[in-house]
Amino acid sequence: MSDGPLIVQSDKTLLLDIDHPLSTECRRAIAPFAELEKSPEHIHTYRLTSLGLWNARASGHDAEQVIDTLLKFSRYAVPHALLLDIAETMGRYGRLRLESHPVHGLILISTDQAVLAEVMRAKKVAPLLGAKVDDETVTVHPSQRGHLKQALLRLGWPAEDFAGYVDGQAHDIALNEDGWKLREYQKLAAEGFWHGGSGVVVLPCGAGKTLVGAAAMAHAQATTLILVTNTVAARQWRDELLKRTSLNEDEIGEYSGSKKEIRPVTIATYQVMTTRKKGVYAHLDLFDSHDWGLIIYDEVHLLPAPIFRFTADIQSRRRLGLTATLVREDGMEGEVFSLIGPKRFDVPWKEIEAQGYIAPADCVEVRVTLTDHERLTYATAEQEEKYRSCATTATKKNVVLALAKQHADDQTLIIGQYISQIDEIAADLGVPIVKGDTPIKEREELFAKFRTGEVKCLVVSKVANFSIDLPEASIAIQVSGTFGSRQEEAQRLGRILRPKADGRGARFYSVVARDTIDQDFAQNRQRFLAEQGYSYRIIDADEVLPR
């Protein structure tokens, strides 16, 4: 029996012992076909899924290679049935192929007539197909390419897509590596994406996903549409592109609530794209307004439903999804994979931290004991009001104020869900606040002041959950959130993960009311980060409050 670092479980999870000398080699070997599920301190969990195995086939790995890798690194004997299952699953890939035919256009081909017959009979697939050319070929409506691929995937007969991508309108874009260099993992991520054609890159917050986007644009050398969460993020993208690439101001357009510019590189917000006028999505035409060579979806975990639907129609364009946290409480991760593309790159947060590209973080859960009066109010609250009742108590606010005072010298963000609560906190501390109704201009000014250190403490609502680049923020105090959202917690931690000039670590406080639903939500919220190896420290509010 070998003494490898990998343990293959019967439920198709792979446990990787990262303290093992061969763990790095093993990680590299299994990364192409196994999906990283979680990466806590000692044992990382990967999972073998059909999708993962098919992606591996798509990028040129065959079943034999996969099986050899498992056998090579496995610590214990691998069940035979599991190996057979892998071979069988991988064997299903490529029996169907999508190709471009000079006469018939887009066609679905199979050398296995039985498979073709099976999928043609399937209710969900039949309407997407056109006329039968011969026993092995059937035409496909070009606009249905994405839908067809999705439907076939669900049937368990993934089609290999040889129909290629349109190049889009060419446009010169180069990285301007002056005084900085693309990091190794950023380079790998961009290349991984480019070779795969389309897909999602998962990198921790603060690890420079914008640059991965820029590098992908440099690969594509074509007009690019970038979709971002909000206007502030759009402007940050523009600034970053101006600084890091050969693009100039005239080449970059902003398509948002306030401006409607269409330029070779256009940055649009999800919000404007999904705005409806008289029930019609007025701006979805933007996708067709230009012969885009590349479409980038920033924070792809937030992709709204209308864009999902539209994305299915533009399968011939290259698509890059960027995210730090591909967990959706609505369970739509699978949709992201099948429409944008499979996960092309993923790396444990702690590994980037070890390389020094994100700041180490100390996560602290501050447990607050509510007063008897507050407990009574909580106990009698209606079910749907329970969370609000315990999350917005005065006791909690006092703890937040005490924490803010303790860190008066640090750049501090106070993040909350309920506007009345954060208004109160801002007023008590006498610090500015950024929330939904703060005008863009004022927001930008405040963020700029915060970056320079003129403003030391900022209270923000959930508008600042994502994409807001505040490099010097080192303390975050979370007072309330969107119930048990795992990705929100991670994104909020992400706000303070940019490496600090003096190498300081960051600290993330989550203030939680003891023995209430707040504590249950906190446990769920922390799961993603715990699985990424962030260990929460629990302290009692008494340690914070002035005596």
Added chain:
Amino acid sequence: MSDAFPSFAGELRERSDEDLALLFSARPDLITPVPADMTALSTRATSAPSLLRALETLNQWQFQVLEVCAALADPFTSKEVVALSDPAAELVVKHLHKIALIYRDGSGYRMPRAVRDILGNEPAGLGPQSASPIDFKVIKKAPEAAQAVLNKLIWGPPRGQVGDIRKKGTPIEWLLENNLLIPIDTSTVALPREVGIFLRGNKVHQELMITQPQLEGPQIRNADIERASLAAISNTLRWVEELMNFWSEETPNALQSGGLGVRDLKKASDHLGVEENCTAFVAELAYLGGLLCVEADGRILPSTNFDLWQNKEPEEQWRELVELWKLTSRVAGLVGRTESRNITALSTELDRSNAALIRALVLDLLLANPGIAPTVKSAQKAILWRYPHRRGISITAELVEWTLREAEWLGITGGNALSVYGAKFIKDEDSLGINSALPKPVDHILVQADNTAIAPGPLTIEIARMLSTFADIESRGGATVYRFSESSIRRGLDHGHSAEEIKTFLSKTSKTQIPQPLEYLIADVAKKHGKLRIGYANTYIRCDDQAMITAILNDKKLEHLNFRQIAPQVLISDTESDETMDELRRAGYFPSGENSKGSVVNLPIQKRSKSRPKPPRIIGEITKPSEQMLTAALRTLRTGERAAKKKPVGEIPRTTANETMDLLNEYLGKGVSLRIGYADANGGVSLRIIDPLSISLGTLVAKDHATNAVTPFKIARITGVTTA
């Protein structure tokens, strides 16, 4: 014997001790129990059950030769058999003689009537013998239509139906005229045996199956076989353990009709993460091993044997179960089938008499073909050659498939080819080498910040048991992933562990530091746990917190329990304490039970059946007799013979009912005189000398020498028969 030909019993009598010993070891049922003398032996050897057993030992080739013998009229020679089949048949004829399916008559052989009866009137699809001479040359001149009729009948069945055989101008008429067909009745004709053989080209069978079909399938590398087999061995042992532990927690109830219900089977399959047929197999395995018990009240519980079994080394555990699997007549593969009703695991409907035989044949086949992973089809072909017989509805082919499947689950094979462990097991070697090949148990875990603990290998029993009381298993395999949650910790406290105990255990067993959130989790649950205590004496609740007592007393959800407050800190109720406990938990409290001395009562950790395990009995074949048994049997027989010979003439013969029938049948209508003892209506027995003529409706019709008249004798009154 004064007849023109020797009797079967007579021939047996003349066999040497060595030959008889060979016969007995081939057909052990002949001396179980040992018959009194040679007549009794010959009767048993030609009885239907014994003959069926003997036929089942034949492979397809031997059976074909037997059919050729049956196609020939008595007496026949080895040469005649060879002429109709293949030179290799000569050896087989000798074997058939050895096992007494045919007996010797000078230089030729005869086949006992009973054997012919069992093979049927139409051996190998050949018709009856013709009574009239046949001119084979005439066949060539047969008109086309007649030729077509013959062609239809060549390979059997040899009978054909026509409207009326007497109709003029038909090919049938022509064939009947030329003796190429025999009339059976007014609408049925048959192809005479001689014509059939002639048309078959002087052969009996279309294709002779002289050798066993080759196993087909890919050659597997030894390393791969061993790997797969080890994984399977540890999987099976884990499955058994998991299933027993699961049923100790969530005990299923047997169906009214016996056996494990479909829903419980599915639940257990979900728990094990395997297919239902595999779960049924594992359950059967545990049942065979006496690891579980079906209680009188229907609960299916692990037995105390399970605890003993768990403490054994893996090799011993495995061997114990596999031995039983090899011998059992129960067929787990049948579970889920519908015959007269649904067949369920652990039920009484799983026995199939030839299961163990087929299993043994499959294992032998694997042993003879090392490294080959046989396809199911080729294995079925090979086994059906080796065992072509059908007893009732045959499931031989399925049995082969299931045996291969189960052998793979058990790790006897790995990747479907025989593993070194399986080979050693079949050869019954002392040490199989499993213990040294399986991973060593680990005695530590790794606790991680996401509230999971990982055992990076099989855990030692003590640690696994303790851990599973307060952690849920999330993933199984080479390693085990445990998850801690509020409810799992609560379960641990329910089992009587204190928070301190759990923490100490974790820090002692974990190689890594216990993350602070986990310590908090344990402390939080412990803090809430056991605030309430419930006792048996008419169920009381006491709690130091008077407010809580008041809360419970006023809790609308608990109103139906009718609590009464008997002291500021104590409530009582008439409801059963279990129910009260459940209701309180449901209402969101964390009660724990206490006994009359005021200390907390712990739930039993693992439930065990109180009855003694009664593993299903094994319906097996009669085992091969030992050397000693053979000698003893021979001695008994020979003594019996001598005693029989000493019987003075004039004494009233005494034979058993079987022997009586046998002798009467043998001499029926042959003009031989027999002496019989005959009881009259008053019970007085007299000696009669008779010539038996026919038997019908329990009556022997014979010519009585005393009266010289044909007289009916009631067979039931005949006390014995002997030749005059």
